[in-house]
Amino acid sequence: MGRDYYAALEINRNATDADIKKAYRRLALKYHPQNSSQPGAYDKFNELAEAYEVLSDLRKKATYDKFGEEGLKGGIPPESAASGAWSSGYVYHGNPNKTFRQFFGGDNPFADFYTADGNEVSIDFGGLRGRGVKKQDPPIERDLHLALEDLFYGCTKKIKISRRVMNEDGHTSSIKDKILTITVKPGWSEGTRVTFPKEGDQGPNNVPADIVFIVRQKPHPRFVCRKNYLIYTAHISLEMALTGFSVEVETLDGRLLNIPVNDIVHPQYSKVIPGEGMPTSDSPSTKGDLIIQFNTHFPEKLTAEKKRLLKQVLTL
Template sequence: NRYRRLALQYNPERQGDEKLSALFCLVGEAYEVLTTPLLKALYDQYGETGMKKGVLTPFGWYPPYAYHGDPLRTYKEFFGTCDPYADLMNALDNPPPMFDSPEGRGIKKKEPTLEKPLALTLNEVFFGALKKVKIERRVFTTEEQDSTEIKERILKIDIRPGLPAGTRLIFKEVGDMGPTIIPGDIEFVTEDKPHPVFKREGVDLIMKCHITLEEALNGTIVELNTIDDKTIRVAITDVVTPEFIKVVEGEGMPYVNNPAKRGDLILTFDVEYPKYIPQTSKKLIKKAFSNAAMLCPGPPEMVNKLILADKIRRTVDEDR
């Protein structure tokens, strides 16, 4: 190949002569023109002057051509490296894929990566799943690789338990085939489908529980189903304030690199207030709050002691 020989001959870094830079650039420009079918046709028909000034073709005006001016870029596209020594022998032994056409010979260039979203349910992420995605792509219809047709293909995607949202799963060179191109990659980006009960945050699951004001003040037992469909009972013994959360350890999502380990289930609360309170009940509530204020006048540690004593009393009462 003439470009291979001339690019090595006039590479200023290889030869240790910066005076060769202009010739090296001309070699890159000539290669780009002669291996691009349309540019070669314009050059053959109108010469260098016409190609660089722009020409009116039967298909419309073709703007002036200008080389990008980076001969190392052309060199790298051909050899696969900018280093004239480190990978030179490998590049010579394994030259980039080429194509032949009536207009000339050129290098096959890889198509851009196609990004697609992959929506997963929390159950699929929790248990793991095998997803099958149908794509359409152009494939060769002949051994000569001179014509293509659109065909369907099923891609199988292994979803590991606990796979984080935003994970990128790449299928190499499954894009469209073509005589002058290398098929591009398809990259699937995972995202969580909305769940009616749970919301994922890292390896933890967030769940909102609905309780009454009476339960928020007096405590309650919340019965719920976990993501793996177990029924558990969670005792709420603290006063439920707007910021209150209850953490149930080990009932969240699995860690992707250690599925035996799980995050937590975090309970938040939506307190339902009564629409009407009779006057007599209001007096009782007011008295109850007054008594609570009298019993808990001290510092926080005193309040914590009273809460602990109350929890112990409740436990004893439940065991009877």
């Protein structure tokens, strides 16, 4: 009875070309003599190569399916051969490393499995680890621009990406879209990084890159945000700076704060309103402070009489 190439690759007779390639990839790595110390590993490695050589070739596979190993290697009798069918016996070349190199590419498929000092790097059942052939592409970083209100309340952002995805055959690829969902938490700040592991382009010999979104705050008409502090700039006159006034500030959640300022507003002065800043990401119910800075507008000129009166008042 002839050999069962399907059993050798641990697949059934309905296996597709992609199934055949996937099975050979997995088993050839498992039983490669440099990776396996099991007794008979080389014989199994050789058997896998022959099975793949036959089943990956449409004409050889068709002949094997109809006539078995005997018909494949002994040739098809003339009375059984159809036009264009196999006419002479198939001879396996007997070099499993040749098949392995052709499948994985390169003259020395295991070149990357060794360190500079010649020490071997192990290969696990499903492929390579350590300095294996598959290396991850560098991260792909993109800015995520958010309004200050998004960072105050939190929100959900859906982003469509287009990436290269491997087809079932393990060798070709196509471009497909995917929606990534980002749940923005209240209190996130400028520079917060959101990582989607291995969502970059796929390839036969690479680990897809991580996609990283970096939070960038859009300019706001009233506030500047520094971590969980909100900074508001009030424009006042010199008279107000010296005599006192009230500042109205509309908060991000729509409230109107009326803040009295009774101190003299000097250039370094600021007013701190506790608990009216941004929420903290680890405890959204806890908020930072609102800091009011002041831009004092001085008069462009004064009459002699006003100067005299000012000197009189300031010297009292």
